[in-house]
Amino acid sequence: MKLNFEQLGDLAVGAAFLGTGGGGDPYVGRLMVQQCIHEGCEVEVIDPQSLDDDSLVIPTAMMGAPTVLVEKIPSGQEAVASLKRLEKRLGRKADATMPIEIGGINSTIPLVVGARLGLPIVDADGMGRAFPFLEMETFGVYGISGSPMAVSNEWGDCALIEAVDNRQMEWLSRAVAIRMGGCAYIAEYAMSGADVKRTAIPNTLTLAIRIGEVLRKAHEDHQNPIEALLGFLPSTLYRYGRVIFKGKIVDVMRETKAGFTMGRARIDGIAPFSSSMDIEIQNENLVARVNGEVKAIVPDLISIMNTETAEPITSENLRYGQRVTVVAVSVPDIMRTPEALAVFGPACFGLQEPFTSIEELA
Amino acid sequence: MKLNFEQLGDLAVGAAFLGTGGGGDPYVGRLMVQQCIHEGCEVEVIDPQSLDDDSLVIPTAMMGAPTVLVEKIPSGQEAVASLKRLEKRLGRKADATMPIEIGGINSTIPLVVGARLGLPIVDADGMGRAFPFLEMETFGVYGISGSPMAVSNEWGDCALIEAVDNRQMEWLSRAVAIRMGGCAYIAEYAMSGADVKRTAIPNTLTLAIRIGEVLRKAHEDHQNPIEALLGFLPSTLYRYGRVIFKGKIVDVMRETKAGFTMGRARIDGIAPFSSSMDIEIQNENLVARVNGEVKAIVPDLISIMNTETAEPITSENLRYGQRVTVVAVSVPDIMRTPEALAVFGPACFGLQEPFTSIEELA
Structure with missing residues (x-):
């Protein structure tokens, strides 16, 4: 499914709802994706069931304080840099990217990455909402390692975190994100298509779009x-x-x-x-x-x-x-x-x- | 030159002098090297002039607060892990390791790494003393990049820092070291033998040994x-x-x-x-x-x-x-x-x- 402008608007609203207050202002993320589409990029969302079991999915996201994000707007290249760094580390190109959380801007960062790199975005995530800590992923709950993880900023700095577990990954990468100015852009929980199907919460991107659509249509129908x-x-x-x-x-x-x-x-x-x-x-x-x-x-x-x-x-x-x-x-x-x-x-x-x-x- | 126990004692004293208060208690480092020698490892110190121009030297060190180090004693494997991580990153085995500073424990950490891995230790360093910040290296002053840099702890966590400059490397890695408990073990400023000869302060390891020896002999001679x-x-x-x-x-x-x-x-x-x-x-x-x-x-x-x-x-x-x-x-x-x-x-x-x-x- 190729996302259009109307769906992006619905997604921003639905992701803010599912974000339960967190995940960063989806308005910023929406503008970033619109810019990509304006420049001729396509945003293609695919069902997790369509993934080959041995395909490589590298999720991408923002990490940090939403209060910082609204003053320190990303260019969109930061998360791309993190995904590319993980590809280099893993010695393999990603077949798709995916949200780690469906809340707020983190529903749209993978859309920007996918659009920029010509990668499809898997319609699923690992939080089913937003959470503040990176270990809080169904991916991790069901056995996927968050490491190796790449953390990038707008200057071109990158830290590759290889932690013994997902809590240590969160602990160490958070320190880097703070020193990068309070928010940074990450790629983590690289996994196979089979693992996506086993551990992700499916179809949350389209769910967020549907939630936004339901709210919008009720407005239009004066309900x-x-x-x-x-x-x-x-x-x-x-x-x-x-x-x-x-x-x-x-x-x-x-x-x-x-x-x-x-x-x-x-x-x-x-x-x-x-x-x-x-x-x-x-x-x-x-x-x-x-x-x-x-x-x-x-x-x-x-x-x-x-x-x-x-x-x-x-x-x-x-x-x-x-x-x-x-x-x-x-x-x-x-x-x-x-x-x-x-x-x-x-x-x-x-x-x-x-x-x-x-x-x-x- | 193969170091013996007496030289280690002299080095600990000389390095504490050159450390001007910092660099961490060399007593701890001395015990670590003694342990290596007890186990049959050799500590071979080589003159920088003996390096092939195209050899690869990977310096190793502790970073953090000396106050922490005296309560959180390293096993010696942490800095080895960092050197090995850099070797993997660079796709090449190190031909030698080297101190980044001659002060305190950082004069001996490379000796432990060299002894454990069977690598010679270059008789030189990049500070000619101890400094608190990692960018404060003659290596960096004369054009060597500190990145990529590996930061390891005793748990097996590792962060690979790829910073745009040496100040950013210090800034980001320091945050990681703090979260690793206030001190961590690093490999950085990987460089060629030619660059060692061009940028390092030569013969500071043997200088530290000589300083310790001069102090010891004066004592023995009641001077x-x-x-x-x-x-x-x-x-x-x-x-x-x-x-x-x-x-x-x-x-x-x-x-x-x-x-x-x-x-x-x-x-x-x-x-x-x-x-x-x-x-x-x-x-x-x-x-x-x-x-x-x-x-x-x-x-x-x-x-x-x-x-x-x-x-x-x-x-x-x-x-x-x-x-x-x-x-x-x-x-x-x-x-x-x-x-x-x-x-x-x-x-x-x-x-x-x-x-x-x-x-x-x-």
Whole structure:
């Protein structure tokens, strides 16, 4: 499937929704892909099932703080450089690239890389959302090594990380990304087509496009976009979603620390919601509580949407006074196994509460 | 020349002197080399002039805070791993290894690597002393790229840094070294035999051994070791040295920060020296002042020696109450050119004062 401009617009919205606040502003990524298409490049998205088992897929992404990204715009060549460095390291050309996360700009970085290099982009990812740490990948949960990994910046510097495990890879590469200015561009989790089919969350790129489309069409048809979205989800791997809060943002604490956007948002309820909701943030929205009681918790999705426009709001764009609707969504089963929760469950973020699914919390 | 145990002891002392406080405790390095010799390995030191022009030399070293090194003892395999990683990257086996600095443990790390791999160690280095930053190499001053560089730890992690210049190499690799626990083991500035002859400071390993020997023999002969040393220096590239202060350490401020040992020491004078000397430290002793007046400044050597034993004291071993003699020594001409001072002169450490040679300051 060749992506067109309308689909790119839908993707930016859907990826912001699936990014649950993180992954970087997809608007920037959208402009980058549009530029590629303007220059005559094609963005070809392929189904993971169409991959040869022995093909080589090299995923590409941005890593770093979304707050930095909006001021330090990439040229698009950084991630290309990382993919090329990994090709050199592996002694083999990539047959395709792929997102490592579907959230935010990381849904579009691989599109830019694919367009520039004439590579197809696999319609799948390893997070099914956005997560702040690189080891938080279904790829890794199901046995794929993130290393060797290439980290590049806009100057032409490159660090090749060969770590003993995916947590060390994250730990070491994060230090490099911080010194590259707070965000950098990476290629990692190189794997075979067979491994993509075994470990990736399938069809999340097209899912993000569909989510954006559902929201856009509901707008055009003067229907409630959030209700339309909740009606659409049961036909996907993200089977269940509901509104968990509605209100006005009355406080945002946000800082760029240790290479991440860390923060907290408080939302005062608007009837029928009373009291306040507190949302904790590490790039992504991690947990939503009302009076200390969990209403949704990672890895389930917590998306803060503009109540008027149904636009998902990323962490770096949260502002005092915004009227918002908080939507929680169940993640695919592959992300709720004990192995998966050991890598990206609440404890991995230092949260005290155990994982409880949004269905159970209803 | 095959090094023996006595020479190792002399080297540890001489390297601590040339390290001007930095480079890490040579005692640790000495034990590592002794262990190699015990196991039957040979430590063969060769003259740079004996290198074939097209041979490949890969220098090896520790990088990080000396304060960390004394608690986190290396196994010796870390630097071997870095050299092997560079060999793989360059597609060629090394013909020899070499120190990047002659100070402290970094005079002995290449001996361990050479002994383990059966490689000769070139009798030369790129600092002629110790410096805290990796770009501060005569290699780099005279055109050699530090990249590609390998950084390894004791776990088996490795980062290959390919930076656009040697300052970026330092900047990025330092972040990795910090996350590896504050010290790491590296291979960098891979170069041809011709480039070693052109850019290295020659015969500094044997110089360090000779310095240790001069101090030891003076002891044995019941002569003043420091006077013996000052009498010996004019026959070397380090032509001029003198005692610039004598006293008691009355204050030491020291912290491990940003991957370095940062600090300050105050020495109260003992007659004929009055007032106090303040020494500023970044791993190494950078500048010695009395009442704000410079008495010696980087890159000239400032070595703090135990007045009783004439043992050089490294930064992490400075203690209240030590009776010390401060010796300043001129560095070789190759280290005082405008190009060299632009890379490791006082301004490179944020010092306000210009470089004034110890001869002029007399």
